[in-house]
Amino acid sequence: TVHIVGSINLDIITSLERLPLPGETVLARAAARLPGGKGANQAVAAARMGAQARMIGAVGEGDAGRWMRDRLAAEGIDVSGIAVLEGRETGTAYIAVDARGENQIIVVSGANVLLSGVAPVSDGVLLSQLEVPVPALLPVFAQSKAVRILNTAPAVAGARCLFDHVDILVLNQPELALYTGGAGEGGAGENGTLERARSLLTRPEQAVVVTLGAEGALAVQRDRHVHVPAVPVVPVDTVGAGDCFCGSLAALLDEGYCLTEALPKANAAAALSTLGQGAAPSMPSRAAVEDLLSG
Numbered sequence: 001t002v003h004i005v006g007s008i009n010l011d012i013i014t015s016l017e018r019l020p021l022p023g024e025t026v027l028a029r030a031a032a033r034l035p036g037g038k039g040a041n042q043a044v045a046a047a048r049m050g051a052q053a054r055m056i057g058a059v060g061e062g063d064a065g066r067w068m069r070d071r072l073a074a075e076g077i078d079v080s081g082i083a084v085l086e087g088r089e090t091g092t093a094y095i096a097v098d099a100r101g102e103n104q105i106i107v108v109s110g111a112n113v114l115l116s117g118v119a120p121v122s123d124g125v126l127l128s129q130l131e132v133p134v135p136a137l138l139p140v141f142a143q144s145k146a147v148r149i150l151n152t153a154p155a156v157a158g159a160r161c162l163f164d165h166v167d168i169l170v171l172n173q174p175e176l177a178l179y180t181g182g183a184g185e186g187g188a189g190e191n192g193t194l195e196r197a198r199s200l201l202t203r204p205e206q207a208v209v210v211t212l213g214a215e216g217a218l219a220v221q222r223d224r225h226v227h228v229p230a231v232p233v234v235p236v237d238t239v240g241a242g243d244c245f246c247g248s249l250a251a252l253l254d255e256g257y258c259l260t261e262a263l264p265k266a267n268a269a270a271a272l273s274t275l276g277q278g279a280a281p282s283m284p285s286r287a288a289v290e291d292l293l294s295g
């Protein structure tokens with residue numbers, strides 16, 4: 001089982017000719033509601049990769065929370081660990097996208113920031129991100145007997161206390177720069193990335209995986225590293241690529257693949273996820289990933 005402890009958001013997406021200036025009202029061409037939140041997105045990616053996924057998080061009372069629960073359940077995700085918090089709002093992201101693809105996003109964290117009392121897990125893989133409070137994650141990471149994966153997105157300065165309790169840290173380049181204090185040793189090239197990633201290791205058996213966008217991904221351990229080049233695609237929308245990578249990686253490790261075997265598949269899944277609009281809706285099926293790698 002992949003146990004995902006993370007955020008659950010309703011995304012309300014409006015398409016506009018151009019984004020409003022302060023004080024201005026603009027009319028949208030269309031609006032849609034989509035499932036969102038890094039936790040929920042990663043749960044969908046893990047489920048579509050074939051994992052038994054269990055979502056642990058919090059929503060508010062009312063329609064939005066029920067709708068999100070139903071969307072996740074429809075993916076075959078176990079939703080029994082989603083708390084419904086009385087008198088609270090479900091996390092909501094208000095996203096405006098203009099004709100050029102530029103966006104403005106306002107997030108109301110709602111029930112997500114009130115998540116607490118999560119029990120440690122004793123099997124499979126634990127996967128979290130930083131849209132839920134670090135104090136809620138700390139005891140879970142410290143006490144779980146599972147492969148523990150932390151995706152440090154969005155970058156939260158106070159999250160460093162978790163790193164020692166993580167088996168695999170997954171971050172993108174801006175997050176790596178933030179956690180290692182800017183340029184750091186080794187400069188900006190691949191050697192610099194390698195050095196910075198290695199500086200985050202606190203235990204010999206840990207790994208740091210840096211996602212490199214169109215350059216693929218780099219996995220770093222104390223004494224070795226491996227770079228997997230990106231699968232060449234023409235992206236339509238890269239929102240959720242990192243979530244797809246993390247959810248897929250968790251599913252593959254839960255299935256028994258080692259990190260080096262899992263990386264090319266997670267990398268291919270993430271590339272496929274850029275070919276569709278939105279985050280959760282564009283997560284690929286396991287079959288699509290296998291087809292891409294065998295073709």
Ligand code: ADP
Nearest residue numbers: 172211212213214216217230241242267270271
């Ligand atoms: P984030 O979405 O968190 O910013 P990245 O941009 O590093 O993270 O993307 C995550 C993963 O998605 C990459 O490691 C890669 O596997 C895949 N990916 C992202 N952009 C592309 C692209 N242009 N072409 C192919 N794969 C991509």
